[in-house]
Amino acid sequence: MITRYERMIARRYLMPGKGEGFIFLVATISLVAVALGVAALIAVMSVMNGFRAELFDRILGLNGHAVVQGYGGKLENWQAIADAARKLPGVTSATPLIEQPLMGSFQGRVEGVLVRGQRVADIKGNAVMADNVRAGSLDRLVPGSGTVAIGARLAENLGARVGDEISLINPAGESTPFGTVPRIVAYRIGAVFEVGIFEYDKAFVVMPVEDAQLLMRLGDAVGMVELETNDPDRVGQILQPLQAVVAQDGVIADWKSTNSALFSALVVERTVMFWVLSIIILVAVFNILSSLIMLVRAKSRDIAILRTMGAGRAALMRVFMTVGTIIGGLGTLLGLGLGMTILAFRESIVAGVGALTGANLWDPSVRYLTELPSRTDPFEVIGIVVLALVLSFLATLYPAWKAANTDPVQVLRYE
Structure with a gap:
């Protein structure tokens, strides 16, 4: 424990004396540098956490934890597979799904689209989609009505709005003496949604599964069965018993295999960013x-x-260790506040820097998400604070040791 007179001396040494302005300047720069390092670490790690969490929530919210994909894109025996999946411990839902890349056209504009057919109840029950409707209503999606919901970026690219009719072009059309004629069907836009993932918002066309079966000429078959579990991290073990059931009809692909490259890259980038920014501290x-x-x-x-x-x-060691630790502690507290402020105003900061530089710092077509996310982990913040304090403390050991080993006889003899 530090005594009262040691605290007094440490407090006096924190303030600049006569001819010690340069030392005070270096100490101030050290404090600011610690603050910037802590703030950068907190802000970047929170954004990386938010990026991964948002991608995880939205991708799995739209695609489930795994799918049973039929060979050739067609699953005839999907009812039996869905029933077998629902009986497995840990499986919470098994729903039919059709996904097929086609072409969409509106007033001469053509875009590649991803047509998704689902049961109307599943569409309305999907929070990622139902909570992000920007125009129209999902209630308009009724089997046989010829109504679809499309992504917001796709609506912008086509120049279409709710109430307009778009044409979906299926290359697998009808055979004629002159060759295969593509199947073109017009659908009215009943809703426009924005889930926040650029790749989905620019391509998705969602319709009732009955309409998708008719468009794709699938009859009663579907393309896949979407599965959700109570533990996404254990999806492989949960669905292992289902492998034998679906072996003759299709294959099981879980979210880890489908998005492995993306999430592995995020882990590597997050680790590298942590160590690089730690160098600032x-x-x-x-x-x-x-x-x-x-x-x-x-x-x-x-x-x-x-x-x-x-x-x-x-x-004497305690005095100088206290001085250095106080500088590091104040810098850490300042960095903690600065980091939280940056996170609170991150969208405004990105927009302001983009306006000053003329560069698009957050391009949704590159970053996947349309907004800069953030999710602060309290334990991670505590770890960053502890790291800064421990490094600051370690930096005081050598100067404190030098001060403690000062020979008073030698110093006073010459001074």
Whole structure:
């Protein structure tokens, strides 16, 4: 424990004395550098966490935890497979699904689309889609009505709005003496949604599964069965018994295999960013080290006098360790507040920097998500704070040791 007089000396050494302005400047730079390092780590790690969490929630919210994909894109025996899946412990739902890339056209504009057919109840029960309707209503999706819901980016690219008719072009059309004629069917737009993932918003056309079966000429078959479990991380073990059931009809693909490259890249990027930004804190700690060394040299006469008055080596070590730890602690607290402020105004900051530089810092076509996400992990923040404090403390050990080993006889003889 630090004593009262040690606290007094440490407090006096924190303030610049006569001719010590440069030392105070270096200490201030060290404090600011620690703050910037802590703020950068908190902000970047929170954004990376938010990016992964948003992608995970939205991708799995739309595609489920796994799918049973029929050979050739057609699953005839889907009812039996869905029933067998629902009986497995850990499986919460098994729903039929049709997904097929086609072409969409409106007033001369043509875009590649991904037609998705689902039961109307499943469409309305999907929170990712139902909670993000920007225009119209999903209630308009009625089997046989010729009504669809499309993504917001697709609506922009086609120039279409709710109430307009778009044409879906199926290349697998009818055979004629002159060759295969593509099947073209017109559908009215009943709703426009924006789920927040650029690739989905620019391509999705959602319709009742009955209409999709008619468009694709599938009869009573579907393309796949979408499965959800109570533990996405254990989806492989949960669905293992289903492998034998579906072996003759299709294959099981879970979210880990489908999106493995994306999520693996996120893990690598997150780890690299943590270590790179930690270097900022390390550099700041070296500044604390250098400022304390200069302080010890500047206060060598005071240290010698304190030694002759009875101050022990341990007491002098505690004084300088306190000075350095206070600088690191104040910088950490400042960085914590700055990091939280950056996260709170991250959208405005990105927009402001983009306006100043003329660059699009958050291009949805590159970043997948339409908005900059953030999810702060309290334990991660605590870890960053502890890291900064521990490094700051370690930086005080050598200067404190030098101060404690100052020979008062040598110093007072020459000074």
